Amino acid sequence: MTTASSTPTITTHEREQIDAANATGGPAVILIHGLWAVADGWHPWQARLAERGMASVAVAWPREPATFEAAIANPDAVAGVGIQETADHIAAVIAALDVKPYVVGHSFGGLLAQKIAGMGLARATVAIEPAPVKGVLPLPLNVLRASSPVLGNPANRTKAVRLTYEQFKFAWANELEEKEAKRLWNTVHVAAPGKPLFQAAAARFQPHSEAAVDVMNPLRGPLLIIGGDSDHLVAPSVNRATLKLQSRNPGLTEFLEMPHRGHSITIDAGWTEVADAAMDFLLAHPGDD
Numbered sequence: 001m002t003t004a005s006s007t008p009t010i011t012t013h014e015r016e017q018i019d020a021a022n023a024t025g026g027p028a029v030i031l032i033h034g035l036w037a038v039a040d041g042w043h044p045w046q047a048r049l050a051e052r053g054m055a056s057v058a059v060a061w062p063r064e065p066a067t068f069e070a071a072i073a074n075p076d077a078v079a080g081v082g083i084q085e086t087a088d089h090i091a092a093v094i095a096a097l098d099v100k101p102y103v104v105g106h107s108f109g110g111l112l113a114q115k116i117a118g119m120g121l122a123r124a125t126v127a128i129e130p131a132p133v134k135g136v137l138p139l140p141l142n143v144l145r146a147s148s149p150v151l152g153n154p155a156n157r158t159k160a161v162r163l164t165y166e167q168f169k170f171a172w173a174n175e176l177e178e179k180e181a182k183r184l185w186n187t188v189h190v191a192a193p194g195k196p197l198f199q200a201a202a203a204r205f206q207p208h209s210e211a212a213v214d215v216m217n218p219l220r221g222p223l224l225i226i227g228g229d230s231d232h233l234v235a236p237s238v239n240r241a242t243l244k245l246q247s248r249n250p251g252l253t254e255f256l257e258m259p260h261r262g263h264s265i266t267i268d269a270g271w272t273e274v275a276d277a278a279m280d281f282l283l284a285h286p287g288d289d
Contacts, residue, residue, distance in 0.1 A: 011060055013039075014093055021055035022098045027123060028055040029282065030116075032090060034107025034131065035192035036163065036172075038064055038071050041267060045104075048275050052283070057101070059093050061086050061193075068188060075191035079160040082195045083108075083210040087115050094121050100289045102282045106266045107131055107234065108196050110225075111211065114246070120219030123287030126278040127242070128226045129234040129263055131196070134203040134212040136241040142232040146171035146263075147197055156194035163189065171233045175262040180269060188267055215246050222252040222285040226274060228261030252285070 010018070021028035029049055031042045042058035049056045062081050065071040071078075090112060094101060103122040105113030110130025117125040132138075149167045150156045163171060165185050172189070173181035203209035214220075223246055227239035236257065243255045256277060258265065265274050 009062075009089075010093055010096060011066070013066065014057060014059065015096075017055075017057040018093065018096045021057055021101075024055045025099070026055065027099045027101050027286075028057050028097060029102045029104055030090065030094060030122075031056055031058045032103065032105035032109035032112050032116075033058075033061075034105070034109040035196060036168075036189050037106075037192075037267075038066075038068055038190055040067055041188050044271065045266070045275050048272065049279065052279055054102075054279065054282075057093060057097075059090050062089050068190060071190035075160050075162060077160070078191070078193045080158050080195055081193040083112070083115070083199050086196075087112055087210075090116055091119065091121060100287070102126075104128070104278050104282075105130065107263065108200075111200070111213070114213045114215075114223070114242075117220045117223060118214035118217050120217055120221075122221050123289070124222040124224075124282050124285040125220075126224045126226060126281055128266055128274060128278070129228060129231055129239070130225065130242055131200055131234060132203075132211070132238050133200075133215075133242065133245070134206075134209045135215070135245050136238060137204060138235070138237040138241050140235040140237055143235050143238065146233040147201075150192075150194045150197045151201055157198045158195070160191040160193050162191035172263045173268070174232050175228070175230050175260055176264060176268055181264075184264060184267060215249050218250050220249050220251050221287050222254075222281070223249070224254045224256060224278070224281040226265070226277060227255070227257045228263065228265045229257050229259050230261060231263045231265070233263040254281070
């Protein structure tokens with residue numbers, strides 16, 4: 001449910017993608033990125049989806065600059081954006097579609113994907129290395145270290161923060177060679193709002209946290225959780241806790257862990273393996289409207 005202060009606005013580019021998806025007459029794939037990214041980072045995924053006959057809509061977070069270059073030039077644009085405001089925006093995009101979509105999200109996009117699924121708005125969902133929803137309790141040391149550049153300063157709750165290369169290498173690119181890690185930091189990594197990290201970190205203490213997800217909704221649909229076994233930002237124990245929580249749902253819940261993969265799993269040289277696994281799952285579970 002939206003509020004007067006956060007009425008979602010569909011961007012021109014999102015509207016173009018929505019119109020193209022509606023013209024196909026079939027279900028689109030909603031793509032939701034996480035922190036430190038922008039929607040146009042999904043372009044390679046969208047091309048691969050199109051090859052398999054699947055339309056897609058890459059959703060931007062509220063007030064997000066349209067391109068990597070614009071986000072670098074205006075890093076404060078997303079300062080203060082939170083989980084519910086973004087979920088409301090995604091729900092508005094879905095409401096503009098003629099057919100109930102599939103949903104794929106990475107990191108905080110994976111948390112949002114679960115939130116959307118818990119609202120009964122997805123026919124099937126893939127959450128890739130999802131940020132912890134309320135009820136997921138493990139906090140391994142690597143996760144604390146990876147998120148400390150934001151959580152270490154309470155003032156960052158209202159700011160946007162870009163990781164240094166060294167911080168990005170540890171949190172995102174720990175399984176990558178130096179050359180690829182630097183390429184990704186220089187071409188896709190942008191400032192992110194600190195607020196969602198603080199919301200997720202405080203969720204266990206708040207009865208009405210924005211990081212809460214309705215895991216019991218029988219209309220949730222099939223869910224696949226994909227994790228990397230070397231992820232520092234969303235550790236394997238966090239993924240397993242998410243699996244345990246979501247397995248309470250009467251619907252299908254599956255888990256796939258990829259070896260020697262870190263948090264860059266959707267953007268590094270091995271992204272096609274992840275994309276194909278996600279597409280295979282979605283196509284195997286067409287669901288209904």
